[in-house]
C-alpha cells in the first residue's frame with residue numbers, strides 16, 4: 001500500500017520536475033509554453049502535496065465552524081486570511097493544478113498528555129465535513145487507486161495525515177483506530193518529544209529540550225512496525241536526526257518527509273542530512289521539499305530558486321525518484 005501511494009507521489013513529481021528542467025526546445029521556448037506544458041502534465045498525473053495546515057486555520061479562526069469558511073472564494077482578498085497567509089482555497093488549488101492534498105491533522109504539543117487524541121479526531125471530522133461540503137471538488141481517498149480515480153474525475157484527492165505522534169497518546173489501539181478513520185501518514189513528532197521519539201528541537205537543545213530516547217525508544221520501534229503493518233506512511237519531518245536514522249533502519253516500507261529541505265544547503269534541524277538522504281534512497285522513500293522560508297534559506301527571505309536548489313541537491317544525493325513537494329501552506333508565514 002505505501003509503495004503504491006509513494007509511486008503516485010513520485011510519478012507526479014517527476015513529471016513536473018521534468019517539465020521544469022527541460023532544455024530549450026521548439027515547443028518550450030517561452031515561459032508561457034512551459035507553463036502550458038506543466039499544466040498538461042498536471043492534468044495527466046496527479047501532483048500530491050505532502051502538507052497543508054488548512055484544518056488548523058479553520059480551528060484557530062473559526063472554532064471549526066465550517067459554515068463560516070468561504071473555501072470557494074479567493075482568500076487572498078479576504079481578511080483575516082489574507083494578512084495571516086492562511087489563504088489556501090479552492091480557487092488557488094484549482095489554479096495550481098493540485099491533484100491531491102495531504103490535509104494535516106495537527107495537534108499542538110501543549111495538548112500532549114491532555115486532549116491530543118480528541119483534537120486529532122476533531123480535525124479528522126473537520127476535513128471529512130469539508131470534503132462533504134464540496135463534493136464536486138474534493139474526494140476523500142485512502143489508497144493510491146483512490147488518488148488516480150479522484151483525479152480522473154476532476155476532483156482533488158484529499159488525504160489525512162496526523163502531525164505529531166503525541167496524537168496517539170502512546171496507544172497502538174488509537175493508532176489503529178486513526179488508520180480506520182482514514183489517516184495515511186503520521187509525523188512521529190511535532191516540536192516536542194513523545195515518550196517514544198525525539199524531535200528536532202532536542203537535537204539543537206532549543207527550549208532546553210534534549211534527546212530522551214536517543215532517537216526511537218523500543219516502543220517507538222513498535223509504533224513504526226505497526227504503521228508498516230497497517231499501511232500508514234511514517235513521516236520523519238520534525239523528528240531529530242537520530243530518530244530519522246532509527247526509523248529508517250527499522251521501517252520495512254518507504255518513509256516520507258512530508259515537509260522538509262536539505263540540511264547541506266541550510267543547516268537547520270528540520271532539514272534532512274546527506275547521510276539520511278542516502279538511506280532514503282535505499283529505503284525507496286521521499287523527501288517532500290517545503291516552502292518554509294527559514295528551512296530554505298536559513299534567512300528571512302527565500303525565492304523559488306532556493307526551492308530549485310534544494311530539489312537539485314536531493315536529486316544529486318538521493319536521486320530523482322526520491323523528491324516530492326510539501327508546501328506547508330497555512331502552516332508558515334510567507
Ligand SMILES: *[C@@H]1O[C@H](CO)[C@@H](O)[C@H](O)[C@H]1NC(C)=O
Pocket residue numbers: 074075076077091092095
Ligand atoms: C487571488 O487574489 C489575489 C489578490 O487579490 C490576486 O493577486 C490573485 O491573482 C488571485 N488568485 C486567483 C487564482 O484568482
Ligand SMILES: *[C@@H]1O[C@H](CO)[C@@H](O)[C@H](O)[C@H]1NC(C)=O
Pocket residue numbers: 204267
Ligand atoms: C550545523 O549546526 C549544528 C548546530 O546547530 C552544528 O553543531 C554543526 O556543526 C553545523 N554543521 C555545519 C556543517 O555547519
